[in-house]
Amino acid sequence: MPTATEASKPEVKAQLNFKDWYASTRKKAEQPPLTPEEKARPFAKYYRDPVPPDPAHLAKMDKPCDPSKAIYPEQMNDLLNPGYLDMEIGWCNLPNGAGFIANCYQHKGVTADMIDWWFVWHTLEDLRYRIWFPPQHAGIMISPETRKRFLDPSIPFREKNWGATHHVTENCDCGMENIDISFMSPKDFGFDMSRWHEPNVSTFAGGFGWACAVNKTDESITAPALMCHIFRQIPGGLEHRTRFWLGYRISNGKPELSLPPGVRVPEAAIRGLARHNVKEFKNFGVFLPQIYAELGGKVEV
Amino acid sequence: MPIKLMAASRRRPGLTRAEYFRYIEYYHGTIARDERFKISSYIQNHVVDGAFGVLSDATHQQVADRECVVELYFENFPDMLATLEPATPSAASQDGKFFADERTNIIVMAEEEEVPVPNPFTTFNPGLGIVKSVGALKVLQYIMRDDEVYREDYYQHWRDAHAYAMEKAPYAREQMRRCVMNKRCRINDNDAAARKHFKMVDPPVYDLVVSTWFDTLEQAGAFRQYNEAVQSYPKKFADWSRSFFLYTRQVPIIRDTPKN
Numbered sequence: 001m002p003t004a005t006e007a008s009k010p011e012v013k014a015q016l017n018f019k020d021w022y023a024s025t026r027k028k029a030e031q032p033p034l035t036p037e038e039k040a041r042p043f044a045k046y047y048r049d050p051v052p053p054d055p056a057h058l059a060k061m062d063k064p065c066d067p068s069k070a071i072y073p074e075q076m077n078d079l080l081n082p083g084y085l086d087m088e089i090g091w092c093n094l095p096n097g098a099g100f101i102a103n104c105y106q107h108k109g110v111t112a113d114m115i116d117w118w119f120v121w122h123t124l125e126d127l128r129y130r131i132w133f134p135p136q137h138a139g140i141m142i143s144p145e146t147r148k149r150f151l152d153p154s155i156p157f158r159e160k161n162w163g164a165t166h167h168v169t170e171n172c173d174c175g176m177e178n179i180d181i182s183f184m185s186p187k188d189f190g191f192d193m194s195r196w197h198e199p200n201v202s203t204f205a206g207g208f209g210w211a212c213a214v215n216k217t218d219e220s221i222t223a224p225a226l227m228c229h230i231f232r233q234i235p236g237g238l239e240h241r242t243r244f245w246l247g248y249r250i251s252n253g254k255p256e257l258s259l260p261p262g263v264r265v266p267e268a269a270i271r272g273l274a275r276h277n278v279k280e281f282k283n284f285g286v287f288l289p290q291i292y293a294e295l296g297g298k299v300e301v
Numbered sequence: 302m303p304i305k306l307m308a309a310s311r312r313r314p315g316l317t318r319a320e321y322f323r324y325i326e327y328y329h330g331t332i333a334r335d336e337r338f339k340i341s342s343y344i345q346n347h348v349v350d351g352a353f354g355v356l357s358d359a360t361h362q363q364v365a366d367r368e369c370v371v372e373l374y375f376e377n378f379p380d381m382l383a384t385l386e387p388a389t390p391s392a393a394s395q396d397g398k399f400f401a402d403e404r405t406n407i408i409v410m411a412e413e414e415e416v417p418v419p420n421p422f423t424t425f426n427p428g429l430g431i432v433k434s435v436g437a438l439k440v441l442q443y444i445m446r447d448d449e450v451y452r453e454d455y456y457q458h459w460r461d462a463h464a465y466a467m468e469k470a471p472y473a474r475e476q477m478r479r480c481v482m483n484k485r486c487r488i489n490d491n492d493a494a495a496r497k498h499f500k501m502v503d504p505p506v507y508d509l510v511v512s513t514w515f516d517t518l519e520q521a522g523a524f525r526q527y528n529e530a531v532q533s534y535p536k537k538f539a540d541w542s543r544s545f546f547l548y549t550r551q552v553p554i555i556r557d558t559p560k561n
Contacts, residue, residue, distance in 0.1 A: 017449035017450070018448065018449055018450055018451045018452075019448045020449075143451035143453055143454045144451075144454060145451075145453070145454045145457055146451075146453065163453075164453075165453045167451075180452075180487075210487045210490075212490065218493050218496075219493050222487050222488075222490035224487065224488070249486075251304065251377070251378075251412060252303050252412070256303065256377055257378070257379065259378075259379070260379070260382045261379050261382060261383055
């Protein structure tokens with residue numbers, strides 16, 4: 001049990017049990033205004049209109065790309081090759097029905113330490129997640145055991161997320177969903193660790209997720225996806241390459257197509273997530289160096 | 302084995318247990334062998350005995366009656382669906398109503414995780430100590446997650462509770478030959494069509510079924526000691542009133558000789 005002082009910390013007070021958290025997501029999905037307590041947080045100033053993406057970049061996500069230029073999750077190690085793959089910004093349905101998304105950003109002034117810190121730090125309060133992309137990020141929760149791990153200073157930021165699940169409430173252009181994202185180490189995700197070093201890669205955030213509508217009905221589909229954010233150094237910052245494979249899950253340490261025979265991931269879902277990704281990570285690349293300079297390196301504020 | 306379907310059923314009204322077992326093993330089992338589709342293996346676990354809830358419950362909180370748990374193993378999810386929902390309904394899928402009370406079935410699509418045990422070989426009879434991790438008594442323990450506990454914590458708490466119980470229960474530590482976590486796969490969330498087909502209303506959801514093996518029914522006491530120790534684990538992670546365990550006898554319906 002935390003002491004009274006510990007329990008009063010916002011990072012600890014935010015904890016809800018599963019039942020209460022799940023019940024709270026419908027309210028969160030309405031994106032209520034910040035509470036007075038939230039407004040008083042030092043990072044509330046980042047809750048602002050996001051920096052818009054380059055229209056030409058966003059336009060690349062309007063229509064599907066050529067599926068022959070996509071890679072399957074079994075080819076994820078191609079991301080460790082120097083240079084670029086055939087498709088770096090685009091989305092499509094793969095012939096097997098899965099959804100594929102590729103995106104690429106160059107974040108100036110961003111370091112691997114910032115990425116490792118952010119993917120832990122932002123989970124501890126709803127507002128931390130909401131500032132990432134206020135128009136579509138509604139809330140976040142982690143379990144009590146994960147919170148203990150995240151607050152444990154003996155675990156490096158890079159490793160804290162390995163095995164951790166983030167429960168996010170967000171709208172990827174298809175309505176508010178609750179998405180459980182289970183982060184993995186690059187090894188468990190399937191990367192070849194003999195090639196896992198500079199300059200091929202600087203850091204990684206990824207795993208598998210299950211998404212379901214916040215206003216779930218008996219007929220709602222719980223949809224699996226693999227998520228891969230891989231970062232490598234460029235002069236003055238990091239290059240961020242994203243891949244999503246919708247319709248896949250990790251089974252016994254390997255990606256497995258998890259769609260019923262003949263079913264295809266709806267184009268609206270792939271396109272929506274692709275466009276959401278472009279928008280949220282444009283804003284991310286701008287505010288991350290700022291907030292890290294102010295609060296980085298520690299989890300408590 | 303990547304994924305399996307576990308269906309716990311009870312007999313339909315009007316059948317004796319003997320009639321039910323005869324039907325499911327000899328008739329239903331034969332149909333499944335004739336129309337194998339993409340089943341890798343198929344085990345029926347016939348219930349010998351079991352207990353539902355805990356002694357402090359004044360009455361049962363749900364159906365407390367199970368005759369069999371079938372386990373259908375598949376190489377992958379598309380194979381599972383191709384078998385369970387073929388273009389033309391299979392004879393096996395139409396046969397359940399003749400022996401089971403289908404609307405009270407408990408379905409779990411699960412992925413296995415082996416949990417090492419300290420004594421996978423029997424020591425009682427050295428002649429039996431050739432093959433490890435087998436036993437004639439298989440216990441299936443359906444553990445209901447406490448609704449305040451996150452799934453990821455629940456699995457961790459169970460692992461801790463299991464380790465705690467193995468420490469506290471020396472008879473179980475000595476006699477448990479194998480232990481497997483059957484973790485519910487979230488794909489199972491998408492079974493609305495099946496629930497509708499069987500007219501199931503809010504069936505209980507089990508995120509974990511633990512299978513343990515002991516040499517014979519004579520060692521059931523070892524499980525009992527273990528189960529009490531798991532339930533006494535100080536952290537609350539399970540709703541024991543809605544949990545149950547079944548002592549079963551395995552009946553292989555489809556089990557190929559391993560290739561290696």
